Amino acid sequence: MTDLSYSEEEDEFRARLREWLAGVLPGLPPKPSPDDWPGRRAYDAAWQRMLYDAGYAGLHWPVDAGGQGATPTRQLIFLEETEKAGAPYVGANFVGLLHAGPTVAAEGTAEQRARWLPPVLRGEEIWCQGFSEPEAGSDLAALRTRAVRDGSHYVVSGQKIWTSHAEVADWCELLVRTDPRAPKHRGISWLAMPMDAPGVTVRPLRTLAGSTEFAEMFLDEVRVPVANRVGQENDGWRVTMVTLSFERGTAFVGEVVACRRTLAALAGEARATGRWDDAVLRRRLGRLNAEFRALWRLTQWNVSEAERSGGVPGAGGSVFKLRYSQARQELYEAAAEVLGADACDLDREWVLDRLSSLSYTIAAGTSQIQRNIVAERLLGLPKGR
Amino acid sequence: MDFSLSEDQRALRAGMRELLAGRFGRERMRAAVESGGGVDRGLWAELGAAGFFALRLPEAEGGVGLGLPESVLLFEEAGRVLLPGPLVATHLAAGVVKGAAEGRAVVTVLDRGGPVQDLGDADALLVLGEVVSLAAPDSARGAVAVRSVDPLTALLRPVRPVVGAEPLPAMSGGTLRYEGALLTAAEQLGSAARTLEAAVQHARGREQFGVAIGSFQAVKHLCAQMLVRTELARAAVYAAAVTGDPAETAGAKLLADEAAVANARDCLQVHGGMGFTWEADVHLHLKRAWLRSGRWLTAAEAEEALASDLGAGEGAERG
Numbered sequence: 001m002t003d004l005s006y007s008e009e010e011d012e013f014r015a016r017l018r019e020w021l022a023g024v025l026p027g028l029p030p031k032p033s034p035d036d037w038p039g040r041r042a043y044d045a046a047w048q049r050m051l052y053d054a055g056y057a058g059l060h061w062p063v064d065a066g067g068q069g070a071t072p073t074r075q076l077i078f079l080e081e082t083e084k085a086g087a088p089y090v091g092a093n094f095v096g097l098l099h100a101g102p103t104v105a106a107e108g109t110a111e112q113r114a115r116w117l118p119p120v121l122r123g124e125e126i127w128c129q130g131f132s133e134p135e136a137g138s139d140l141a142a143l144r145t146r147a148v149r150d151g152s153h154y155v156v157s158g159q160k161i162w163t164s165h166a167e168v169a170d171w172c173e174l175l176v177r178t179d180p181r182a183p184k185h186r187g188i189s190w191l192a193m194p195m196d197a198p199g200v201t202v203r204p205l206r207t208l209a210g211s212t213e214f215a216e217m218f219l220d221e222v223r224v225p226v227a228n229r230v231g232q233e234n235d236g237w238r239v240t241m242v243t244l245s246f247e248r249g250t251a252f253v254g255e256v257v258a259c260r261r262t263l264a265a266l267a268g269e270a271r272a273t274g275r276w277d278d279a280v281l282r283r284r285l286g287r288l289n290a291e292f293r294a295l296w297r298l299t300q301w302n303v304s305e306a307e308r309s310g311g312v313p314g315a316g317g318s319v320f321k322l323r324y325s326q327a328r329q330e331l332y333e334a335a336a337e338v339l340g341a342d343a344c345d346l347d348r349e350w351v352l353d354r355l356s357s358l359s360y361t362i363a364a365g366t367s368q369i370q371r372n373i374v375a376e377r378l379l380g381l382p383k384g385r
Numbered sequence: 386m387d388f389s390l391s392e393d394q395r396a397l398r399a400g401m402r403e404l405l406a407g408r409f410g411r412e413r414m415r416a417a418v419e420s421g422g423g424v425d426r427g428l429w430a431e432l433g434a435a436g437f438f439a440l441r442l443p444e445a446e447g448g449v450g451l452g453l454p455e456s457v458l459l460f461e462e463a464g465r466v467l468l469p470g471p472l473v474a475t476h477l478a479a480g481v482v483k484g485a486a487e488g489r490a491v492v493t494v495l496d497r498g499g500p501v502q503d504l505g506d507a508d509a510l511l512v513l514g515e516v517v518s519l520a521a522p523d524s525a526r527g528a529v530a531v532r533s534v535d536p537l538t539a540l541l542r543p544v545r546p547v548v549g550a551e552p553l554p555a556m557s558g559g560t561l562r563y564e565g566a567l568l569t570a571a572e573q574l575g576s577a578a579r580t581l582e583a584a585v586q587h588a589r590g591r592e593q594f595g596v597a598i599g600s601f602q603a604v605k606h607l608c609a610q611m612l613v614r615t616e617l618a619r620a621a622v623y624a625a626a627v628t629g630d631p632a633e634t635a636g637a638k639l640l641a642d643e644a645a646v647a648n649a650r651d652c653l654q655v656h657g658g659m660g661f662t663w664e665a666d667v668h669l670h671l672k673r674a675w676l677r678s679g680r681w682l683t684a685a686e687a688e689e690a691l692a693s694d695l696g697a698g699e700g701a702e703r704g
Contacts, residue, residue, distance in 0.1 A: 002394070002454055003387045004627045010386070073386050267695035283685065286692030290636030294617050297388070297624035304388040322613050368602075374612055375605035379585050384600025 004300065006077070014077050020054055021085040028088070034211045041126060041168040044091035048123025057121040058097070065105035066117050072303045076253055083254040084261075092165045096120040096127035100173040103190070103243040107231045116171070116192065128169035130160040130193065130217060131240075137162075138369045140175075141184045141237060145219060147176035147191065149226070154178070154191065156199075156222040162363075166202045166215035169195050174224075179234050190236035192228040199223075209355035210346075252324055253299055259331055260292045262350070266331075270338045284334050291327040295320065318370045319378070325360035325367060332357045388623070390458075397455055401462040404435055409466050411666070414537075417469060418669065422537040424470040424491050424506040433488015437463075437472075438479045442486055448479070453564070457571040457626040464575025464645075467669055469537040471502050473568045473681075474511055477561055481553060482509045482519065494565070495520070495547055496680065500531045500540040510547070513565075517556040518549020535672040563631050566638040566682035570622050573638075573645035573677055576670050577618060580645075580652035581611040583667065587656055598655075607655055611648045618644040632694035635687040642684060645674035 006014070028047070032039030051057045060075040061067020070078075090097055101120045104112055119125035136142040145158025156176055163172070172193045179187030193200070199222035204212040231239035267285055270276040302316045332354035336343035345351060361367040375381045390398075408428055417425070432438065440456050442448020449455075456476065463472055471493040475485050484490030493507040501510070510520040528541040585608055588599030598604050618641040625637040649671035653660035660667050678684065 002391060002627065004624065006386050076386075264695055267692070271696070282692045283688035285695060286688035286690070287639065289632070289691040289695055290621070290639045290687070291617075293633060293636050294621035294624075294640055298617055298620035300386065300388045301620045301623070304386065307387070308389050316616070319613050319616050322609070323617050368606070371606040371609035372602065374609040375599075379608055379612060381585065381588055381599035381605050381608060382597050384596065384602065384605075 006073070010073060010077060013074060014081060017056070017078065017081050018085070020056075021081065021087055024050060024054075025085060025087060031088070034213075037165075037167045037212070041092050041165075044088065044093055045123040045126070047088040047091075048093050048097075048121075052122050057123075058101070058117075061101065061117075061121075062105055065101075065113055066121050067105075072307050076300070076303050079253040080257050083257040089254070092126050092168060093120070093123060095129045095165065095169075095173065096125065096171075099129060099243055100127040100171070100192075103173065103239060104192075104230055106242055107190075107239050111227075112192075112230060125170040126165060126168055127171045127173060128163050128165045128195070130163055130172045130174035132162045133159060134161050134216075138366055141188065143175055143177060143188065145174070145176050146180065147178050147189065147224070149178075150223075152226050153223045154189075154226060154229075156191070156193070156219050156224055158219050160217040160219070161205075162214045163202075163217050164214045166195070166217050167204060167212075171195060172217070175236055175240065178236075182234060185237045187234050188236040188240075189233050190230045190239045191224050192230065193222065193224050197222050197224065207356075208358065209352055252320065255328070256292060256295050256299060256324065259328055260296070262331060262335070262353075263288055263292060266335055266338050266350075273338075273340075275338055275340070281334070281337055284337070288327065288331055288334060291323070291330070295324055295327060298323075316378075318365075318373045321364070322367055322370050322374070328360055329357045388627075394455060394458055397451075398458045398462060401435070401437070401459050402465075404431070405462055405466045405468065409468055414467055414666075414669075418536045422469050422503075422533075422535075422539055424503055426491075429470065429475075429491060430488045432472075433486065438476050438488055439486035440476070440479075442480045446480060447486060452626075453567065453629065454623065454626040456568060457622060460568045460571035461575035461578075461622075464572030465579040467537060467576070467666075467673060469503075471507065472572075473565050474502075476568060477564060478509065478511060481556065482511075484508065493522075495525070495543070498543070498546070499679070500533075500542040501525065501528065503539050504528055504541040505539060510549075511553075511561075512547060512549035513558060513561060515558050517553045517558050517561055519551040519553055520547055520549045524548070524550065533676075535669070535676050537669065537673065538676055559631075562681055563629075563634045565680075566687075567622070567625055567634050569677050569681050570618070570625075570634075570638045570641035573641035573674060574615070574618050574622050576674055577611070577615045577641070577644035577648040580648045580667060580670050581608070581615055584608055584611060584648075584652040584655040591657075604655060607651045611651050614640075614644040614647055632691055635682060635690040635694075638682045639684055639687040639691070642674070642678040646671065646678060649674050 032043050058067035059070045059078050063069040097120060101117060104116050131140060133143050133145060135144060147154035147156045172195055174191045174193045175188055176191055177187050178189040199220040201218040202215045204215045207213050276282055298320055332350060335350040336354055339348055342348045343351060376383055408431060436449040437459055439448040440451050444450040474494040475492040478492040479486035482490055482492050485492050490508040491506050492509045492511060493501055493503050494511040494513055495501050496513045504522055504525060507522045510522050512518045512520050525543040525547050528543045531540040531542050533540040588604050588608060589597055591598050621637040621640045625633040649667055652667045656665055656667060659665055
């Protein structure tokens with residue numbers, strides 16, 4: 001608890017990164033519109049390439065997977081500084097860099113690592129995540145997409161949903177059922193499916209915000225080489241859990257920093273428009289300041305604990321996610337109050353964010369599921385219904 | 386950066402937990418409730434001997450030479466067991482009021498004319514305003530007893546303004562208020578953690594419909610939210626202890642007050658009818674949490690301080 005300062009080496013890393021960001025960010029092209037998927041892909045890929053060339057790609061990946069093997073603290077600094085500088089978000093590279101890539105790095109063969117990891121780091125290949133199904137959302141292990149062995153291939157049929165970036169992805173990390181007779185967690189395998197394989201149909205879904213952030217994906221006898229399976233057959237659930245535990249440790253660092261920027265901007269807007277005189281609103285913003293300051297400290301706490309225990313973040317990520325998703329929704333409710341009548345204007349900043357924020361208590365495990373995880377895994381309460 | 390507890394800090398906390406378990410276990414606590422609370426001078430002296438009050442005094446002055454982070458850990462333990470008495474005021478007065486550091490003197494505080502805690506047991510009274518001054522307890526002579534909601538905390542309301550006889554120029558009112566708020570937040574954190582434990586223990590053991598009630602999702606979710614509140618408050622309180630930043634401290638008090646009060650309420654709910662009885666300890670935690678919420682820095686004051694901080698034009702600061 002004694003040390004919230006950073007080492008000299010970490011300070012140097014931060015200074016170099018800041019300098020680099022200040023040099024490259026002004027030259028970036030304008031961000032493409034949210035509905036322009038090819039444009040978004042090109043933009044995100046170009047940014048990833050810049051990170052790669054500057055030595056910042058895969059900072060948190062193991063060295064033998066092409067990464068820098070950086071400590072969680074360095075990763076924290078990287079995410080904090082890039083967000084503070086307004087650098088592009090990880091965007092279309094999210095699954096490749098934060099999920100599929102680390103899975104391949106941890107569980108893949110040498111050939112698989114050599115084939116899939118470098119293009120992710122260079123921004124050349126985009127991945128999407130084929131986990132959820134219409135009948136298997138929160139109950140992920142109930143998935144039914146089937147893969148039947150046919151020689152050196154699996155023949156895959158089924159349907160996936162909520163697949164972000166599916167329109168522009170090259171690869172899909174796909175969970176399939178390879179043993180329909182086994183208990184539901186035991187018959188699942190993890191496959192890397194090429195998105196241009198015959199039989200893959202992607203249909204974009206429109207969100208309540210009016211944009212297409214994700215898609216449904218229909219798989220009709222898609223042939224995937226057995227060599228594309230990561231981990232053992234029917235061991236896909238364990239393979240997936242390995243990487244999910246990593247995802248929640250630092251996944252929201254940049255977003256907490258972003259929330260604090262938004263909150264400061266809200267206070268500025270409220271002062272400029274006279275809404276600041278409203279003590280109820282002012283106190284509400286003050287309260288949110290406490291929330292996001294504490295969430296930032298909780299992140300640092302979780303990172304410190306993870307470093308102390310050897311790098312694997314625990315279920316503490318669920319504690320963070322529960323409070324963060326709620327606080328961020330409250331932030332945009334406060335924003336609506338600051339905007340007043342303008343809160344109905346989709347062209348005003350924060351209005352689309354308010355709509356998007358409705359997903360935070362659903363995506364990556366609903367708050368209800370997270371509470372079950374916290375109660376059972378951290379508090380030791382009995383499993384039940 | 387290493388924000389986790391050091392080995393020394395863990396040992397310090399374990400030592401205090403052991404001392405309090407031996408000297409102020411549940412039976413002792415319930416006996417204190419039945420006898421109307423008040424300060425146990427023997428225990429006070431033992432706390433003094435263990436360095437509870439002199440923790441932050443330099444070793445050259447007979448103190449332990451540690452800092453706010455360590456004080457916070459000790460006050461968290463005090464909050465867990467509902468240790469009564471004006472602990473925060475006496476700790477803050479160590480080195481200023483004779484005997485406070487050693488636990489020989491009991492020092493309480495008068496803040497903005499509110500009722501004064503344990504005035505009848507006190508040897509000295511800190512008068513907290515723009516400037517801090519010291520008054521003899523009998524300068525509040527004639528103070529009227531308040532029927533205190535917390536059976537472990539005696540409250541007396543002064544009938545006329547109390548003027549501190551002896552100004553203490555070395556103490557800033559602002560610093561004192563924020564340190565008092567932080568240590569009180571630490572007590573709230575300890576209380577929140579304790580009521581969470583009690584709720585989980587009850588939910589594991591109590592059976593209804595043939596199963597432990599902790600297997601019901603409705604009960605699980607109450608407990609999960611209690612942990613979320615506790616851990617957020619913990620991060621806020623510990624960080625404020627390290628930085629000493631006023632806005633961070635205001636946030637810590639706000640979140641710790643909320644955690645202590647809401648956790649006690651949820652703990653009561655998980656206990657069902659049993660939770661509404663005098664025998665269950667949870668009402669004692671709730672009442673003390675209410676009392677502490679109104680002291681040093683209220684929610685309204687904390688939120689205003691945190692709102693003012695938003696004007697500083699900063700995003701996430703370093704560190």
